[in-house]
Amino acid sequence: MDLQDQLKNLFPDHEPEETPETNEEPTVWLQDEPLLCKYEKRKGKPITIIDGYNGAQSDFKQLAKELKTMLGVGGSFKNEQIIIQGDYRKQIMAFLEEKGFKTKRVGG
Template identity: 80%
Template sequence: MDLQDQLKNLFPDHEPSEVPTEKEDTTLWMQDEPMICKYEKRKGKPITIIEGYTGADSDFKQLAKEIKQLLSVGGSFKNEQIIIQGDYRDKIMKFLQDKGFKTKRVGG
């Protein structure tokens, strides 16, 4: 006997309503201009900077989280830029292109 049958036995007069399906909306805003992926050194340490996203900040923060989890590295989101620790331009650009973004490599 499953849970639905047990509930019917406990509440025979109850009419079940439609169960709302929770669908997570993970669509991101796609822009016309390519996202810029550049390499810098700050305090002698290499970093990768991604900028040029024209959508909502919350979407860009979610994208930053996905990139950090993909690469298993640290990073941050500041001043409409994603800053990733290390030189991962190629991997990040491939990830963004798989998501449907246009990318442009800058610096070296």
């Protein structure tokens, strides 16, 4: 006797709900304006800043997490900007273009 049969014996009137399973990746808001990929030095250390996103803040945070995981570096999300430690503009721009974003390189 498996678990389903045991549950039917305990709760004969219950009808299980059917939940559709989807294997879709979460969609991200794509925008018309390009994302700005800036390079700066703070306290002598290089950082890359992604700015100009006008979608939902939760989507932008998810994008920040994916970038940090892909690059294997630290970073943060502050003031509606993604701050990545190090100069990774090429990799970040390639990743964002692969996701469907338009990017624009700003700074040195």
